[in-house]
Amino acid sequence: MIFVGIVITLLGFVISVSSLGMTETTGGRMAMVLAGIAVSLTGIFGFINAKYLKNANWRK
Amino acid sequence: MKKIRIMKKICVALIVLSALTSIGMLFAQAPAPAAAAAPAAGSPPPASAPITDAELKGAVVPTDRSNGDPSGALTGTATDITASDAAKGVTLKDVLDQIGANRIGVNFGWTLLCGFLIMFMQAGFAVVETGLCRAKNANHTMMMNFMVYGVGMLAYWLIGFPIQMGGVGAVANLGGIGVLNAETTVHLFGKDFGIFGNVGYFLVHRGSYDVAVMVVFLFQMVFMDTTTTIVTGTCAERWKYAAFMISTMFLGAFIYPIFANWAWGGGWLATLGANFGLGHGYSDFAGSGVVHSVGGITALAVGMIIGPRLGKYTRTGKPNAIPGHDITWVLCGCFILAFGWFGFNPGSTLALSGAGGLRAASVAVNTMLAGMTGSFGAVLYMWMRYGKPDASMGGNGFLAGLVAITAPCGFVNPVSSAIIGLVAGVLVCISVEFIDRVLKVDDPVGAISVHGANGLWGVIAVGLFADGKSNYGGSWNGVAGGVTGLFYGDAGQLVAQLLGVATLLGFVFVLAFVANLFVDWFVGQRVSAKTELQGLDIPEMGALCYPDFVLKPESLSSPTGD
Numbered sequence: 001m002i003f004v005g006i007v008i009t010l011l012g013f014v015i016s017v018s019s020l021g022m023t024e025t026t027g028g029r030m031a032m033v034l035a036g037i038a039v040s041l042t043g044i045f046g047f048i049n050a051k052y053l054k055n056a057n058w059r060k
Numbered sequence: 061m062k063k064i065r066i067m068k069k070i071c072v073a074l075i076v077l078s079a080l081t082s083i084g085m086l087f088a089q090a091p092a093p094a095a096a097a098a099p100a101a102g103s104p105p106p107a108s109a110p111i112t113d114a115e116l117k118g119a120v121v122p123t124d125r126s127n128g129d130p131s132g133a134l135t136g137t138a139t140d141i142t143a144s145d146a147a148k149g150v151t152l153k154d155v156l157d158q159i160g161a162n163r164i165g166v167n168f169g170w171t172l173l174c175g176f177l178i179m180f181m182q183a184g185f186a187v188v189e190t191g192l193c194r195a196k197n198a199n200h201t202m203m204m205n206f207m208v209y210g211v212g213m214l215a216y217w218l219i220g221f222p223i224q225m226g227g228v229g230a231v232a233n234l235g236g237i238g239v240l241n242a243e244t245t246v247h248l249f250g251k252d253f254g255i256f257g258n259v260g261y262f263l264v265h266r267g268s269y270d271v272a273v274m275v276v277f278l279f280q281m282v283f284m285d286t287t288t289t290i291v292t293g294t295c296a297e298r299w300k301y302a303a304f305m306i307s308t309m310f311l312g313a314f315i316y317p318i319f320a321n322w323a324w325g326g327g328w329l330a331t332l333g334a335n336f337g338l339g340h341g342y343s344d345f346a347g348s349g350v351v352h353s354v355g356g357i358t359a360l361a362v363g364m365i366i367g368p369r370l371g372k373y374t375r376t377g378k379p380n381a382i383p384g385h386d387i388t389w390v391l392c393g394c395f396i397l398a399f400g401w402f403g404f405n406p407g408s409t410l411a412l413s414g415a416g417g418l419r420a421a422s423v424a425v426n427t428m429l430a431g432m433t434g435s436f437g438a439v440l441y442m443w444m445r446y447g448k449p450d451a452s453m454g455g456n457g458f459l460a461g462l463v464a465i466t467a468p469c470g471f472v473n474p475v476s477s478a479i480i481g482l483v484a485g486v487l488v489c490i491s492v493e494f495i496d497r498v499l500k501v502d503d504p505v506g507a508i509s510v511h512g513a514n515g516l517w518g519v520i521a522v523g524l525f526a527d528g529k530s531n532y533g534g535s536w537n538g539v540a541g542g543v544t545g546l547f548y549g550d551a552g553q554l555v556a557q558l559l560g561v562a563t564l565l566g567f568v569f570v571l572a573f574v575a576n577l578f579v580d581w582f583v584g585q586r587v588s589a590k591t592e593l594q595g596l597d598i599p600e601m602g603a604l605c606y607p608d609f610v611l612k613p614e615s616l617s618s619p620t621g622d
Contacts, residue, residue, distance in 0.1 A: 002577075006570055013566025016559055020336050021249035026551045029338070033558045040566035044360075048573070049499055052364050056500065058373035 005047030012040030117149045164235035167411040170420075171234065171275050174407025177400050178282040182209050182289060184396030188459075189293040190605075191389030192452060192505045196595025197297045198385065198605035204292040204304050211305055212288040215312030216281050217263065224284075224317035225276060226257020228325045232533065233411035236272030243326050251335040253328035256321050279407065280320070283351050286404075287316045290355030293505035294363045295585075298370075298592050301600050303585045307362060310575040316354050319568050323350045329563065332556045333539040339553025340544075341537040342560040343526070345423070346408040348467030348518025353564045356512020358572040360501065365576050366585045368502030370592055379496050382504065387451050394455040398431055401462050405469045415533035419470065426469045427462065430481030434461015437485020445489075453489055456506045460488035463511055464518040471526035471543040480521045484514045516561050521545075523554030 016036030019029040120141065123134045141158050143150045186205035193201045227243025230236045242259045245252040260268040263277060288308050295304070322329040323344050333341035344350050373379055384390060406424040411417035438457020442450040461481030465472075468480060491509035495501050501508065528544035530536075536543050544550040579585060586592075591599040595611065598604060 006573065009566055010570050011566075013562055013570075016562035016566065019555075019559075020332075026338075026555055030551070030555045030558065033555060033562050036562045037558065037565060040562065040569070044565065044569060045499060049364055049501065052367065053500055056373070056377075057367050057370065058375060058377065 001051040002048055005043045005051065007043070008047055009040045009043030012036040012038070012043060015039055111152060111155075113149075113151045116152060116155060120150050160235075163413040166413045167233050167235075167417065168271075168275055170412045170417075171279050171407060171410050174403035175275075175279045175282050177403025178279075178286065178407070179209075179400075181282075181286060181397050181400030181404070184393045184400060185286075185289040185293070186393070187389040188393030188397065188455070189289075189296055189505050191386040191393060192293070192384035193296050194382070194595070195385040195606055195609055196597060196604075196611050198597065199601045199603055200301070200596035201292070201296050202605065203601055204296070204299070204301070205289055207305070208289045208292060208308055209285055211308045212285045212312035213281055215309045216284050216317070217277075218261070219313040220284060220317040221263070221277055221280065222258055222260040222265065223256045223314070224320040224325045225280060226259040226325070227254060227321070227327075228257065228276075231272060231276060231410060233409075233413075233415050233417065234272040234275050236270070236276070239267035239270050239273060240276075242266075243321075249336075251331075254321065254326050254331065255328070256318060257325050279410070283347055283404075284312055284316050284320070286347075287351050287355040287358075288312055290352070290507050290511045291359045291362055293507035294359035294503045295366050296504050297596065298366060298586050299362075300584055300587050302583045303579050306579050306583060307576055307585075310579070311358055311572070315358060315568065315571050315575065316350075318571070319354050319563065320350050322563065323560065329556075329560055330537045332559060333537050333552075337552060338556040338559070339523075339550050340539045340541075340556070342556045343471065343522050343536060343543045343553070344467045344519060344560065345470035345522075346405045346466045348463060348465075348515045348521075349560050349564060351515075352463045352466060352511040353515030353519065354568055356508050356510070356515055357564055357569050358576075359503070360508045360512055361569055361573040362576050362585070363501045363503055363508065365573070365580055368500065369504070370589060372502045373500060377500060379500070384452065384504075390452055390455050394458050397459060398462060401427055401431070401466075405466060408470065409532070416531050419530060419532070422474075423469045425474060426472060426477035427465055429474055429477045430461040430465030430469075430484070431458050432461070433478045433481035434458050434464070434485040434488075437461070437482045438489055439485075441486050441489045452506075453492070456488050456492070456510050457485035459510050460484040460514040463514040464521060466515075467518040468522045468525055470532070471522055471530045471545075473527050473529070476521075476525035476527070480518070480525060483521075484517055487517055488514060516564065519557050519560050519564075520554070523557035526550075526553060 013036060016033045019032035022032065023029055120138045122139055123137065125134055129135050141150050141154055144154055182205065186202055189205060190198050190201045225240050228240050230238035240257065240259050243254045243257050245254050259266045260273065263269060263273065288311050291307065291311065292304065321327040323342055324330065329342035331341055332338040369382065371380060372382060402424055405427045406420040409417050409420045409423065412420060435454050435458035438460065439449045439454045442448065442453045461484045464480050464484035465477055469477070488506065488509045491513040492506050495503055495508055522543065522545060524545045524547055526543040526545035527548050528542040530542040534540060544553060546554045576585065587596060587600065
């Protein structure tokens with residue numbers, strides 16, 4: 001799950017950078033960059049942090 | 061309830077007052093009649109005859125200083141210009157050399173002095189973090205903040221500086237001759253993407269033994285050290301000292317320098333404007349993103365790996381408050397940091413003479429204002445929400461305002477600075493609650509919120525509030541004109557800033573997380589439960605910070621001593 005989280009977080013960065021080559025409009029680039037940020041946040045909070053919360057010391 | 065009603069009335073009064081002031085300012089800023097603005101077009105410039113060497117010799121008249129110079133009028137005159145050849149006397153070239161040396165000397169002095177101020181921020185971080193921790197961990201927390209200076213500097217001197225600045229080229233304000241000139245690039249979407257520099261190892265490699273390079277190194281080193289000290293706050297009270305040392309090495313040698321190269325060293329983020337037409341490229345005047353977000357995001361990564369302190373959460377996941385041991389240290393530390401920030405932000409002009417150096421005054425005032433409104437925002441938020449003006453959150457709001465204005469301070473006006481700081485003050489409180497209650501990442505000092513969240517807000521604020529009035533030598537990041545945000549007509553600048561945010565979240569987080577997973581595998585990030593309950597001072601450091609204090613006993617059944 002941590003590995004998946006890392007890949008998804010990195011994927012968000014790749015989506016954002018890809019906006020530079022995939023479109024030339026400011027609006028299109030902004031939409032892609034925002035989508036990339038959302039994907040990265042999903043990777044960090046939805047996968048990596050979720051995995052650590054599952055095994056947190058306060059649950060034991 | 062009565063107090064809350066009074067607070068709400070105060071807030072409404074403040075909002076009305078702010079609105080009236082803003083309206084007043086709009087009228088006050090109405091343009092003046094154009095007639096008096098400039099000389100008539102086509103009129104010749106005032107004539108000025110070239111100065112000759114003979115005239116210069118006549119100007120150098122020795123003055124009688126036998127009775128001293130109590131007024132100061134006789135000191136620092138033409139007689140202090142040194143002739144390069146005594147036989148020829150003072151020549152025009154001597155005078156011009158002296159003017160050039162004075163300009164660069166002023167800029168060297170300013171940048172070095174600001175670097176010294178930033179170095180003193182280490183003391184501020186040390187006492188803020190220690191004050192927010194329990195007394196049983198005070199020695200350990202202080203020692204992390206102490207050694208972060210040396211460990212970070214060593215890593216940066218050996219590896220980090222060349223990666224960050226090895227391809228930056230000449231820094232005009234510091235008179236450099238461009239020995240830092242090798243940037244490794246990759247070709248993507250038809251453009252060169254600068255990835256890392258590679259000149260300047262040990263500060264002797266390929267001509268880097270150079271006075272201008274030394275100034276750049278000192279100033280950039282203290283920035284990097286600020287980043288490394290952010291992580292120690294989040295991981296305080298349970299971080300194994302050996303793990304802290306190795307993690308800090310990674311941060312100072314690779315994680316910080318790579319992003320700093322992309323933003324400040326001529327890397328791909330800085331060239332988004334020149335290559336892709338996105339405003340002036342990613343613009344971060346003094347490091348909301350480069351310094352504070354990198355530190356805050358690394359702190360988030362390590363904080364997840366290391367886990368919360370024992371007793372921070374109940375079995376149902378409800379957070380317990382673990383108060384620090386010395387609020388005096390916390391607030392004094394905030395003032396030390398605010399003092400150091402006058403090196404951080406105004407010093408980032410790298411000049412007082414030429415190329416926008418005088419704008420340091422505007423940068424300093426913007427910094428003050430945002431700190432002030434940041435503390436107001438946090439104190440009012442806490443007062444309204446919890447009925448008390450919380451001291452530690454007041455301090456965090458102050459710092460949050462300063463963090464948020466660090467990127468925009470060179471590009472925005474004072475009203476925007478006040479708004480940016482106010483938003484930061486409220487944002488830090490909401491972010492602390494979110495991280496504490498929803499993410500359940502234990503952050504004893506609120507560093508992720510102060511530096512991470514507000515660093516990102518500062519980066520975005522450039523893309524919104526930059527007013528296009530700044531002028532640092534006619535261009536910024538190779539694009540002519542001043543940096544202009546969305547509210548002043550350039551949406552492309554906001555896209556460049558958001559790309560910086562995406563890089564921080566998507567790339568810097570991953571780099572920091574993977575590096576610290578390696579540290580966890582190599583030495584283990586966290587001390588044992590027994591060590592944590594006892595306090596880290598004796599097991600990790602061998603001495604108590606306060607040997608005369610009677611410490612509260614703790615056990616696994618009541619780890620916070622409650």
